[in-house]
Amino acid sequence: MLLLVDIGNTHTHVGLGDRRKVRPLFDLPTSGWETGANRRELQDLAGRTELTGACFCSVVPKASVCAIGVLRDLVGGAALQLTPDTLRGVAIKYPRPETIGQDRLANAVAVSHHFGKPAVVVDFGTAVTFDVVDRSGAYVGGIIAPGLAAMTDYLHEKTALLPKIEITEPRGIIGKNTAQAMLIGAVRGYRGLVRSLILELKAELKAKTLPVVATGGYAALIARRLPEITAVRPGLTLEGLRLTAIAHGL
DSSP states (O other): OEEEEEEOSSEEEEEEEOSSOEEEEEEEETTHHHHSHHHHHHHHHHHHSOOOEEEEEESOHHHHHHHHHHHHHHHTTOEEEOOTTTOOSOEEOOSOGGGSOHHHHHHHHHHHHHHOSSEEEEEESSEEEEEEEOTTSEEEEEEEEEOHHHHHHHHHHHOSSOOOOOOOOOOSSSOSSHHHHHHHHHHHHHHHHHHHHHHHHHHHHTOSSOOEEEEETTHHHHHTTOTTOOEEOTTHHHHHHHHHHHHTTO
């Protein structure tokens, strides 16, 4: 089995993959790479599973340094980090490829493989990112906006009277208390932002139809009433890592 690890700013997503599919397993705090806690968790996993290789991506450089050592120890050296140099299946048309988030490259690999070209990935994480693969099969760039939770947390932290809220589907369009009003502004307003950007990307790509695949924590919630999103794939980033590992013969 392949060990697949997606290191984000807050959480690290862990899964297993084989020649056919990905099985997401659990999340770890990204801070656990520096404390050694994640090493212990993955050693426990390795004790229960025969691992033939590992592939990971990271947007946290300090965690990357720790992770490569841990993963190499677990799989006998057969650990690969997804970078512009190790990318397979997607070309890059971008001025400074080394500045692209590695998770965004993984998403581009997966969406191109499964949904064709052109295509867009919307990843609802700490930030929401839009990543674009053009009709030639090249990653050409994208869009970054504040994440849904980051936006609502900021309102709570920077104002005296606005509470911290749980992100759920709002009822109606007129809030009857402060929390409801914030929730409507967050969720319904966020759908408006996503819809507008998708329509502009579709026009830019001159695409009559455009697969738009959502992933990340709030993907299912936002996509629920947003027909412009054609599919929700929670494990898309891990799938990109699986495809990359297979392309390298792991």
